[in-house]
Amino acid sequence: MLVMNPWIFGAPALVASGLAGMTAYGAVHPRAQLFGPTICRTKSAKQLALTFDDGPNPNVTPKLLDLLAKHNAKATFFLVGKFVRECPELTKEIAARGHVLGNHTDTHPNLFFCGPDETKEQLVRCQEAIHRVTWAAPRWFRPPFGFRSPWLIEIAQRHGMRTAMWTSIPGDWRAKPAEWLIERLKNIAVVRPESAPRAGMPVPLASAPSYGPVICLHDGDYTHQNGDRQRTLQALAYWLPRWRDLGLEFVTMDQTL
Ligand SMILES: [Zn+2]
Numbered sequence: 568m569l570v571m572n573p574w575i576f577g578a579p580a581l582v583a584s585g586l587a588g589m590t591a592y593g594a595v596h597p598r599a600q601l602f603g604p605t606i607c608r609t610k611s612a613k614q615l616a617l618t619f620d621d622g623p624n625p626n627v628t629p630k631l632l633d634l635l636a637k638h639n640a641k642a643t644f645f646l647v648g649k650f651v652r653e654c655p656e657l658t659k660e661i662a663a664r665g666h667v668l669g670n671h672t673d674t675h676p677n678l679f680f681c682g683p684d685e686t687k688e689q690l691v692r693c694q695e696a697i698h699r700v701t702w703a704a705p706r707w708f709r710p711p712f713g714f715r716s717p718w719l720i721e722i723a724q725r726h727g728m729r730t731a732m733w734t735s736i737p738g739d740w741r742a743k744p745a746e747w748l749i750e751r752l753k754n755i756a757v758v759r760p761e762s763a764p765r766a767g768m769p770v771p772l773a774s775a776p777s778y779g780p781v782i783c784l785h786d787g788d789y790t791h792q793n794g795d796r797q798r799t800l801q802a803l804a805y806w807l808p809r810w811r812d813l814g815l816e817f818v819t820m821d822q823t824l
Contacts, residue, residue, distance in 0.1 A: 618642060624793060638817075643669055651700060670709075
């Protein structure tokens, strides 16, 4: 009687599930580089890049701009094209105050499910909306929900944009009290070297400078205009002066290169 090796039957399923796992990793994990290069950290442990998605939002963005100005902090705003068309003056003001504008698609779809044509359309429409208002095209792109497809990053590159992800996404969209978000942001300032040297061992020069975080927060709500992001403002009002006191420097995505 012929005994079949169960591996022969199991192998295709294993390969398929392995590929599915790889695809999910490449599409979702913020630091995955499988589908192309992304930037998700700053150059130094002392540098903190604040990024804000889903605006501009007339209910929140002006207050956020004042708060950032009070602490002399520059940030990067990933804007949704449809909101840029609704708020051209606010878009202009974000740029005029020295912040970096990024492209966050036109209507905030999950690009993992968009083909190359639709993806290109989403990026170009947002790019045009921002260019029409500021006379400058963004050089940064962030995919909605962080979802990437195999063609996305190349399309962004072709339109002059690097893709920005994040080190930390505290979940400021969740309906929780500001205290919860303040607590979630506590670990940001803890500077962790990439590989901690062992006791008694000399610190190799190359590993001495570590990297700093890119934090993903939200001044808008992609589902509707005038979304409530008070907890984000409250948490930043708490942390901005403290981060400054800890010696952290606020940088834009341009300064992460
Ligand atoms: Zn978003």
